[in-house]
Amino acid sequence: MINSSLKQLGDMLQAKKISSVELTQSFLSRITQYNPSINAYITLDHSKTLAQAAAADARIAAGNAAPLTGIPIAQKDIFCAKGWRTTCGSKMLANFIAPYDAHVITQFDQAGAVNLGKTNMDEFAMGSSNETSYFGGVKNPWDFNRVPGGSSGGSAAAVAARLCAAATGTDTGGSIRQPASLCGLTGLKPTYGVASRFGMIAFASSLDQAGPMAKSAEDCALMMNVMAGFDERDSTSLNRESEDYTRELNQPTSARPLAGLKIGLPKEFFAAGLDGGVASVIEAAIAQYKQLGALIVDISLPNTGLSIPVYYVLAPAEASSNLSRYDGVRYGHRAAEYSDLNDMYCKSRAEGFGAEVKRRILIGTYVLSAGYYDAYYLKAQQIRRLIAQDFVEAFKHCDVIMGPAAPSTAFKAGEKVDDPVTMYLQDIYTISTNLAGLPGMSLPAGFAASDDGKALPVGLQIIGNYFDEARMLNIAHQYQQVTDWHTRMPDLNLV
Amino acid sequence: MALSTADINKIAHLARIEVSASDASATLSKLSGILSLIEQMQGVDTAGIAPMSHSQELSQRLRDDVVTKTNLRDEFQKNAPALGNGSAAPAVAAGLYLVPQVIE
Numbered sequence: 001m002i003n004s005s006l007k008q009l010g011d012m013l014q015a016k017k018i019s020s021v022e023l024t025q026s027f028l029s030r031i032t033q034y035n036p037s038i039n040a041y042i043t044l045d046h047s048k049t050l051a052q053a054a055a056a057d058a059r060i061a062a063g064n065a066a067p068l069t070g071i072p073i074a075q076k077d078i079f080c081a082k083g084w085r086t087t088c089g090s091k092m093l094a095n096f097i098a099p100y101d102a103h104v105i106t107q108f109d110q111a112g113a114v115n116l117g118k119t120n121m122d123e124f125a126m127g128s129s130n131e132t133s134y135f136g137g138v139k140n141p142w143d144f145n146r147v148p149g150g151s152s153g154g155s156a157a158a159v160a161a162r163l164c165a166a167a168t169g170t171d172t173g174g175s176i177r178q179p180a181s182l183c184g185l186t187g188l189k190p191t192y193g194v195a196s197r198f199g200m201i202a203f204a205s206s207l208d209q210a211g212p213m214a215k216s217a218e219d220c221a222l223m224m225n226v227m228a229g230f231d232e233r234d235s236t237s238l239n240r241e242s243e244d245y246t247r248e249l250n251q252p253t254s255a256r257p258l259a260g261l262k263i264g265l266p267k268e269f270f271a272a273g274l275d276g277g278v279a280s281v282i283e284a285a286i287a288q289y290k291q292l293g294a295l296i297v298d299i300s301l302p303n304t305g306l307s308i309p310v311y312y313v314l315a316p317a318e319a320s321s322n323l324s325r326y327d328g329v330r331y332g333h334r335a336a337e338y339s340d341l342n343d344m345y346c347k348s349r350a351e352g353f354g355a356e357v358k359r360r361i362l363i364g365t366y367v368l369s370a371g372y373y374d375a376y377y378l379k380a381q382q383i384r385r386l387i388a389q390d391f392v393e394a395f396k397h398c399d400v401i402m403g404p405a406a407p408s409t410a411f412k413a414g415e416k417v418d419d420p421v422t423m424y425l426q427d428i429y430t431i432s433t434n435l436a437g438l439p440g441m442s443l444p445a446g447f448a449a450s451d452d453g454k455a456l457p458v459g460l461q462i463i464g465n466y467f468d469e470a471r472m473l474n475i476a477h478q479y480q481q482v483t484d485w486h487t488r489m490p491d492l493n494l495v
Numbered sequence: 496m497a498l499s500t501a502d503i504n505k506i507a508h509l510a511r512i513e514v515s516a517s518d519a520s521a522t523l524s525k526l527s528g529i530l531s532l533i534e535q536m537q538g539v540d541t542a543g544i545a546p547m548s549h550s551q552e553l554s555q556r557l558r559d560d561v562v563t564k565t566n567l568r569d570e571f572q573k574n575a576p577a578l579g580n581g582s583a584a585p586a587v588a589a590g591l592y593l594v595p596q597v598i599e
Contacts, residue, residue: 099570192550206549235556236549309535320510327511330592334576341595342511344579350513358512362503362522363529365510379536381546386539388547421528437550 001026002162003489006071006219009165013060013070020060020070024053024114027072031117031163034492038139040158042077043085043118052114059112067222069112074164076155077118078125079210080199081105084115088201089123089133089151092332092352102199103231104168104210111226116164120154123354124323125175125203127151128426131417132356140183141490143454146410149179149426155213156183161492166214166223170200172207173311174406174430177442180213181405181459184444186476186486187213188220191466192437193238196231204318205236207311207434216486217443217476221245224469240467248474256293257478263289264299264398269429275408277448281458282404285445285479289402292478297398301390306383307432308424313367313380314435319357320364326352359420388436391463400475401463404429405442409456429461439464443476444485457485498527 001023004012012018028046035041049072056070080086080098082105087093101109108115122132130138130153138153140146141161148157152169156179159167169176171189180187188211195210202208212223224245231237251257265286270279286296328334328348335347353361367376394401407428416423433440442459450456460479464472480486500519503526507514514522568590575585578593586593 096574099567099574193553232556232558236551236553238551239556306536306539309533312529313533313536324511328576329586329594330571331574332576334579334586336577336579338579338595341597343513344595345511346507346513348576349511353512359522359525359529361510361512362506362526363533366502366506366526366530367533369506369509375537376533378546379539379541381548382541382544383536383539385544385547386541388550419528420525421532424532435550 002030003487005216006068006165006214006222009071010067010069014065016060020053020056020114021050023070024049024072024116027116027164034161034163037144038141038157038161038163039136040119040138040154040161040163041074041117042087042089042120042135042154045084045117048083049114049116056112056114066111068108068226070114071165072114072116073108074116074119074155074158074167075105076152076168076170077121078170078201079105079168080201081115081118084118086118086201087135088125089121089135090352090354090357091134092326094134094333096331100199103196103233104200104227107226107229113226119152119158119167122151122153123357124201124319125151125170125172126319126356126360128174128178128423129411129413129416130154131413132354134354137413140410141492142184142456143410145412146456147182147413149182149406149410151175152179152213156180156185159183159185159213159215160490162489166212166219168210168227169213170208170210171434172204172315173434174427176211176213177405177430177440177459177461178426180442182410182457184457184485184488185213185215186217186220186441186443187211188224188441188469188473189433189439190224190228190469191439193236194469195227196229196234196237198231198233202322204315205322206318207315209434216480217473218246218249220441221249221470221473224473243470245470245473248470249477258289258475259293261294261400261475262297262398263294264297264394264401266299266301266304266394266401266403268301268304269403273407273425273428274404275448278404278408278458281446281448282460285460286402288479288483292482299394299397299401301394301432303383303387303390304428304432307387307435308428310380310383310387310435311427311431312363312424313376314384316360316364317368317377318364320361320368323357323361328352356420384435387432391436391438395465400468400472403461405459405461409448409450409458433463438466439469439472441472441476443479444488446485498523498530
């Protein structure tokens with residue numbers, strides 16, 4: 001049952017082969033068993049969770065269930081959920097009880113899904129290993145010595161270890177796709193503006209986007225049907241007609257379901273810096289796509305290398321502004337001892353934020369300060385346009401772009417945590433899509449052997465044009481019809 | 496350009512984050528590493544390129560000029576921090592938040 005798809009779980013619930021309370025209990029008991037070692041969840045609240053499950057059972061009994069009604073979903077702890085402690089992985093919000101629901105949470109509630117708990121994450125989503133969390137690192141379920149990636153590391157580990165049916169994540173520079181790659185799951189960052197940011201704790205507002213993390217493309221499509229949609233409370237939410245993200249999945253089967261699809265391979269995604277084992281897996285996946293009828297086109301995204309410097313100006317600049325709200329006055333951490341108001345601000349923020357968050361606030365403050373704004377912030381915004389134009393040019397020659405989601409498989413805990421610049425390179429293949437606002441996803445494409453002989457998951461990235469999520473999901477789904485990488489799960493008793 | 500400890504102290508003041516004298520040099524070395532990464536941008540010719548602040552060319556939506564928010568003050572004030580300086584009481588009184596005196 002823990003390996004069942006969302007569709008299978010929904011069918012079982014609606015056929016009353018199992019109740020939501022029973023299903024939820026079985027995930028909660030797995031969490032009780034494995035979470036102490038994996039640390040995927042920050043906050044659990046069995047009574048709230050089981051009350052939602054009971055309500056879902058009543059709704060199913062009344063005959064008005066939706067596809068996800070009664071299914072237990074893990075929520076990244078960046079989403080405010082009314083009455084739930086919502087920490088964003090920070091000491092700053094360690095005691096914060098959200099007074100309202102994020103729009104994404106409201107949509108899951110309306111769908112009748114069950115909130116299974118709040119998942120661990122890098123503090124304020126700043127990190128690629130989950131090691132910046134105030135609540136401790138998360139173990140990669142494939143090898144407990146390794147990180148799950150980040151920032152949505154808790155959600156990724158929870159899905160990989162089958163401690164939830166599916167989870168939510170957010171992606172500012174790769175925070176859904178890189179952990180999906182490192183933990184062997186399917187994750188989608190939608191086009192910027194598709195999912196509402198209301199109630200999703202802000203990091204870099206022009207880049208942040210919520211999306212699903214699940215076992216398969218089909219599961220992600222069902223999650224997208226809940227998560228996407230216009231919300232007037234988010235000024236950047238796009239007012240588009242709603243769409244069914246599963247609509248392309250159920251086409252008649254054929255030997256070459258992707259005949260004529262043009263896949264662009266950017267040479268910059270296969271250059272120095274890419275691990276050899278990862279490259280082999282990606283090449284095999286591309287060969288599989290040829291079998292499915294796709295055509296391969298060589299393309300170039302010449303400004304890829306600049307995406308990291310540009311991101312580390314723009315994201316910290318936006319973060320320094322967004323995180324100025326944490327001042328110890330109305331909520332969040334306040335220093336125990338202070339001399340005056342300014343001292344209270346400075347001490348509360350010094351104590352409440354971890355080292356990486358402070359670094360990024362300081363960098364952001366610097367690049368926005370008088371005398372440096374043009375040289376850094378404006379320059380980065382200009383190069384951001386060049387990066388976005390690279391994609392416009394590339395999509396004249398192909399339908400989707402493929403490559404690795406991350407340059408390596410999961411690395412060991414502690415390996416990069418003291419070297420921020422090396423850590424930042426984890427997102428070399430993902431950041432440019434955030435800067436351009438394009439949708440991107442990662443899906444399991446195989447395993448590569450580590451130095452110490454562990455088989456670790458590798459993710460294939462698919463980047464689509466704006467609003468092409470349904471098509472990307474089908475492209476991933478067709479691959480998952482002829483491969484079984486997405487069905488593999490780690491043996492938690494062996495790691 | 497190279498940062499100095501004095502720069503770190505100035506930035507920390509602007510950001511309202513206390514950086515102790517003992518942390519300043521470690522902070523300086525980490526920030527210098529990040530800034531040298533950022534310096535790669537300076538080799539790019541961006542003359543005449545319009546800055547891009549957002550991925551979608553959107554103009555700000557206007558909503559009807561009516562009240563849409565309900566008053567959640569009491570709910571919000573449940574999250575007030577402890578007053579500090581020896582008091583564990585919530586930093587609220589009569590619906591207001593308590594901060595150190597700012598006017599003599």
